[in-house]
Amino acid sequence: MASHQHPNLPLPDYFSKFAGIYVRQTGQSTLNILADVITEHVQTSVLPISADSVVHDTASGPGIGAVALVARLPRNQLPREMLVSDNNAMMVSAAQESLQASALPHVECRELDAQLLQSVPDNHFTHSINNFSIFTFTRPAHAVRETYRTLRPGGLAVITCWRRFAPMFIVHAAQKKIRPDLPLMPTPGPEFFEEGVLQQVVEEGGFAKDNITVVEKALLVSDGENVAGLTALMSGPMMSKAREGYTEDEEARWAESIGQSVKEEVDQFGGIRFEAYVLLATK
Numbered sequence: 001m002a003s004h005q006h007p008n009l010p011l012p013d014y015f016s017k018f019a020g021i022y023v024r025q026t027g028q029s030t031l032n033i034l035a036d037v038i039t040e041h042v043q044t045s046v047l048p049i050s051a052d053s054v055v056h057d058t059a060s061g062p063g064i065g066a067v068a069l070v071a072r073l074p075r076n077q078l079p080r081e082m083l084v085s086d087n088n089a090m091m092v093s094a095a096q097e098s099l100q101a102s103a104l105p106h107v108e109c110r111e112l113d114a115q116l117l118q119s120v121p122d123n124h125f126t127h128s129i130n131n132f133s134i135f136t137f138t139r140p141a142h143a144v145r146e147t148y149r150t151l152r153p154g155g156l157a158v159i160t161c162w163r164r165f166a167p168m169f170i171v172h173a174a175q176k177k178i179r180p181d182l183p184l185m186p187t188p189g190p191e192f193f194e195e196g197v198l199q200q201v202v203e204e205g206g207f208a209k210d211n212i213t214v215v216e217k218a219l220l221v222s223d224g225e226n227v228a229g230l231t232a233l234m235s236g237p238m239m240s241k242a243r244e245g246y247t248e249d250e251e252a253r254w255a256e257s258i259g260q261s262v263k264e265e266v267d268q269f270g271g272i273r274f275e276a277y278v279l280l281a282t283k
């Protein structure tokens with residue numbers, strides 16, 4: 001399944017290579033934003049997650065939704081059933097491993113395509129999470145349609161995407177320092193950075209306009225370990241596409257150029273600045 005990946009991802013089989021290092025090398029950005037969304041938006045909504053809930057985290061990576069729930073909810077409010085799914089086998093294994101000793105009463109990790117959840121019945125989940133994945137899908141509206149189909153009437157979907165994906169700005173700045181003549185590294189689904197696009201896709205997928213709310217959120221990553229994780233991601237093999245056409249000498253300057261570009265980002269914002277669109281939709 002993993003071979004049907006978005007053409008603008010930086011490497012073939014990108015998410016298999018990413019699975020084992022994911023949490024560190026995202027600087028926990030996707031986890032920390034989702035954890036805040038759960039506390040500030042889901043638990044204050046008309047349908048907070050409780051012990052009666054049945055939750056799906058679709059395109060979960062290494063189980064980020066489940067980890068966020070355990071981090072933010074008291075044990076007696078954890079959902080009685082949770083499905084964690086991703087179409088990448090390595091991500092599913094990483095999720096299984098990270099959730100082995102989880103406090104969740106019942107969690108199942110499965111390899112599923114978010115765009116075609118055939119084995120999941122209609123009207124099944126009370127909550128559906130799709131965190132920072134939609135822009136990597138080849139057919140995003142199909143995934144929303146599946147979220148809508150599998151959600152119970154009155155159920156709540158949480159769908160997030162980037163407004164400012166900081167590593168893209170930092171990698172581009174590093175590229176411009178070494179080879180400004182070469183093309184900048186592409187990013188999957190850049191249209192999702194634009195305001196209104198996520199909402200449009202979610203409406204296309206079946207949710208009524210009046211049942212959708214979008215909020216914007218920012219996360220400043222300044223903690224040394226998380227900055228180091230993000231720096232490792234941008235300096236290393238996951239971003240080799242940014243160095244296409246480089247000589248050996250130019251390659252050798254890459255890590256330093258990333259280091260300098262991280263420093264510029266931190267000087268400008270006080271940390272590595274991520275901005276997100278957070279969409280909440282009720283069926």
Ligand SMILES: C[S@@+](CC[C@H](N)C(=O)[O-])C[C@H]1O[C@@H](n2cnc3c(N)ncnc32)[C@H](O)[C@@H]1O
Pocket residue numbers: 015030031034058059060061062064065085086087088091112113114115130131132133136137138
């Ligand atoms: C940027 S990661 C986000 C992971 C996680 N939700 C998080 O909050 O960090 C995108 C994830 O989407 C998964 N993915 C991409 N296309 C998919 C599809 N069609 N079905 C299911 N998962 C998919 C990838 O394997 C990867 O784990």
